[in-house]
Amino acid sequence: MREDENRYETVIGLEVHLQLKANTKAFCGCSTLFGQKPNSQTCPVCLGFPGSLPVLNEEAFYSAVKVALALNCKIQDLIKFDRKNYYYPDLPKNFQISQYDMPLSYDGAIYITSGPEKGRKKIRIKRVHLEEDAGKLLHPEGANYSLVDYNRAGIPLLEIVTEPDINSPQEAYDYLTRLKAILEYLKVSDCDMEKGSLRCDANISIRVAGTDKLGTKVELKNMNTFKGVRLALEYEAKRQIALVEEGEKITQETRLWDAEKSLTTPMRTKEEAMDYRYFPEPDLVPFQVDKAVIEKIRRELPELPEAKAKRFSSEYGLSEYDANVITGQLEMADYFEECAKIYQNRKTIANWLMGDITAYLNAENLTIKQIGLSPSDLVGLFNMIDEGTISGKMAKEVLIEAMKKGIKPAEIVERRGLSQISDTAALERVVDAVLARNEKSVDDYRKGKKNALTYLIGQVMKDTNGTANPALVNVILKRRLGD
Amino acid sequence: MPLIDKRIVKHVALLSRLELNDRELELYSSQLASIIGYISKLNEIDTTNVPPTSHAASNLKNVFRKDVLRQSLDIKDVLSNAPARYDNFFKVPQVIEGK
Numbered sequence: 001m002r003e004d005e006n007r008y009e010t011v012i013g014l015e016v017h018l019q020l021k022a023n024t025k026a027f028c029g030c031s032t033l034f035g036q037k038p039n040s041q042t043c044p045v046c047l048g049f050p051g052s053l054p055v056l057n058e059e060a061f062y063s064a065v066k067v068a069l070a071l072n073c074k075i076q077d078l079i080k081f082d083r084k085n086y087y088y089p090d091l092p093k094n095f096q097i098s099q100y101d102m103p104l105s106y107d108g109a110i111y112i113t114s115g116p117e118k119g120r121k122k123i124r125i126k127r128v129h130l131e132e133d134a135g136k137l138l139h140p141e142g143a144n145y146s147l148v149d150y151n152r153a154g155i156p157l158l159e160i161v162t163e164p165d166i167n168s169p170q171e172a173y174d175y176l177t178r179l180k181a182i183l184e185y186l187k188v189s190d191c192d193m194e195k196g197s198l199r200c201d202a203n204i205s206i207r208v209a210g211t212d213k214l215g216t217k218v219e220l221k222n223m224n225t226f227k228g229v230r231l232a233l234e235y236e237a238k239r240q241i242a243l244v245e246e247g248e249k250i251t252q253e254t255r256l257w258d259a260e261k262s263l264t265t266p267m268r269t270k271e272e273a274m275d276y277r278y279f280p281e282p283d284l285v286p287f288q289v290d291k292a293v294i295e296k297i298r299r300e301l302p303e304l305p306e307a308k309a310k311r312f313s314s315e316y317g318l319s320e321y322d323a324n325v326i327t328g329q330l331e332m333a334d335y336f337e338e339c340a341k342i343y344q345n346r347k348t349i350a351n352w353l354m355g356d357i358t359a360y361l362n363a364e365n366l367t368i369k370q371i372g373l374s375p376s377d378l379v380g381l382f383n384m385i386d387e388g389t390i391s392g393k394m395a396k397e398v399l400i401e402a403m404k405k406g407i408k409p410a411e412i413v414e415r416r417g418l419s420q421i422s423d424t425a426a427l428e429r430v431v432d433a434v435l436a437r438n439e440k441s442v443d444d445y446r447k448g449k450k451n452a453l454t455y456l457i458g459q460v461m462k463d464t465n466g467t468a469n470p471a472l473v474n475v476i477l478k479r480r481l482g483d
Numbered sequence: 484m485p486l487i488d489k490r491i492v493k494h495v496a497l498l499s500r501l502e503l504n505d506r507e508l509e510l511y512s513s514q515l516a517s518i519i520g521y522i523s524k525l526n527e528i529d530t531t532n533v534p535p536t537s538h539a540a541s542n543l544k545n546v547f548r549k550d551v552l553r554q555s556l557d558i559k560d561v562l563s564n565a566p567a568r569y570d571n572f573f574k575v576p577q578v579i580e581g582k
C-alpha cells in the first residue's frame with residue numbers, strides 16, 4: 001500500500017471562513033456577541049424583512065482590507081457585492097450577501113515551513129472576500145424538526161481561498177497554523193474553531209506524481225479542528241488512491257468528516273440545488289479604496305510572524321526553528337520578548353517556554369496569558385537556578401506549581417523551604433554529623449569503595465530534606481574524607 | 484439568449500422550492516418566454532463601450548455605517564411571524580443533510 005501511495009501526489013485547496021471581530025453585524029447594527037439568547041440579536045435587515053436595507057460596517061470592511069494586505073493580496077479597484085442565492089433555513093433572506101466577480105482582493109500568498117529541516121513553501125491565496133454568516137441550525141436528538149437561531153446571521157465573515165498549492169495533509173495543517181498566527185497578530189478575529197469563528201473546508205484530489213492533469217476533486221466539510229482537517233485529508237487521500245488502484249472512478253461530491261468514526265461519508269444533497277445564480281446586490285453600492293489609504297494600512301500592519309521570527313533569530317540568537325515556534329503565537333512571542341528584556345540567556349527562555357510551559361499549556365488547554373505566571377516571575381525562577389538557590393530539577397516542580405496555583409515561584413520556594421543550602425558552614429555541620437554516624441561507610445570509602453560516597457551524599461540530602469546543593473555537598477564530603 | 488422552456492422553469496422552481504403542476508409549468512413557461520423575448524430587444528443596442536450598470540445610483544460609492552450597536556428587535560416581534568416556534572427558536576421541518 002505504501003508504495004502505491006508514493007506513486008500519487010495529493011492536491012489540496014483550502015477555504016477558510018473567518019468571523020471578523022466587530023461590535024455589530026456586517027450590514028446592520030445588531031450585536032455579534034456569542035452565546036446570547038436565541039434570536040435576541042436580530043432586526044429587519046438580518047432577518048431579511050422586505051424593504052429593509054443593508055449598510056456596510058466600515059470597521060469590518062477595513063479589517064478585511066487589513067487581512068487581505070497581510071496575506072499579500074491585491075485590493076480590487078472596484079469592489080462589488082453579489083447575492084448568492086440558495087434556499088436553506090439558516091438563510092433568512094434566501095440569499096447570502098457575498099462577492100462573486102469583483103471580490104475585495106485576489107492574488108496573495110503566504111509561506112509555510114514544514115518542519116525544521118524543510119524549506120519555505122509558497123501557498124498562493126486565490127482570493128479574500130467579505131460576506132455574511134448564516135444562522136445556526138440545531139437538530140434536537142430524536143425530534144422531527146430543526147431549530148434556527150439567527151443571531152449569527154449577518155456576522156461579518158471573510159472567505160480566504162487558496163490555490164491548489166498544498167500537497168499533503170501536513171502542509172494543510174501548517175498552512176492553517178500559519179494563517180491563524182497571522183490573523184491573531186492582526187487581532188481581527190477570535191480565531192476560535194470551537195466557537196466557530198474560524199472554519200475550514202477542503203478540496204482534495206489525487207494524481208500520479210509528476211503529471212499535470214488534476215484528478216476529480218472531492219470537497220470535505222465538517223472538520224472542527226486543524227488536526228481534524230489533517231486526519232480527514234489523510235483518510236480521503238487513502239480512499240481516493242484505493243479507488244483509483246482498483247480501477248474505479250472518483251465521484252465529484254461533498255463528503256462530511258466524521259471525527260468519531262474517523263472517516264468521510266458522502267453528503268446527501270441534490271446537485272441541482274447548487275446553482276447559486278449570483279447577481280449584483282443592488283442594495284449595496286460599490287466600494288473603492290484609495291491607493292494612498294491602501295498604502296497607509298499596509299504601513300501600519302503589525303510585525304507579522306515571519307518577520308518577527310527573523311528578528312528573533314538575529315536579535316536574540318534563536319535558531320530558526322525555535323524562532324518559528326516562539327513566534328507561532330503572538331502571546332508567546334510577546335511573553336518571550338518581555339523575558340528577554342530582563343534576562344540575557346535567551347536560549348534558556350526559549351527552552352523553558354517551548355518545553356515544560358508549552359507542555360503544561362497544551363495539556364490544560366490554556367494560553368500563556370491565562371496562567372498567573374508573569375515574565376518577571378519566570379525570570380525570577382531562572383535567577384534562582386543561576387544563583388544555585390534551587391536545582392534545575394526543583395525549578396521544574398516549582399514551575400508546575402506556580403502555573404497551577406498562580407503563585408510566584410519565589411514564594412513557593414520560600415514557603416516550602418526549598419532553597420538549596422549553599423551555605424558552606426551550614427552544610428559542613430550536616431556533613432560532619434552524617435560522617436559521625438556512618439563510620440562503616442567512611443571506612444568503605446577509604447578502602448576504595450567509591451560508591452560509598454553516593455550513599456553519604458544521599459544521607460546529607462535526606463538530612464536537609466533535599467535542599468542541599470548537591471555539587472557543594474560533593475566537594476565538602478570529598479574534602480572531609482581526605483580526597 | 485437561453486430559451487425559456489418547461490425544463491428551465493422546472494429547474495428554477497426547484498431552486499426556489501416552488502411546487503408547480505403541469506398546467507402551471509406550461510403557463511409560466513410561455514409567460515416567461517414572452518417577457519424575456521420582449522426584454523431581449525435591448526440586446527440590439529451596441530453596448531461595447533458602456534460599463535455594466537449594477538446599481539441605479541451610478542456615482543455613489545463607499546456608503547458605510549460606523550460599527551455602533553443599535554437596538555435589535557424584541558424577541559416577541561422577531562417570532563411573531565414565525566409559522567412555528569420552540570422557545571426562542573424558529574422551528575422548521577427537519578433538515579437532515581448538511582448544507
Ligand SMILES: [Zn+2]
Pocket residue numbers: 025028029030041042043044045046047154
Ligand atoms: Zn440585524
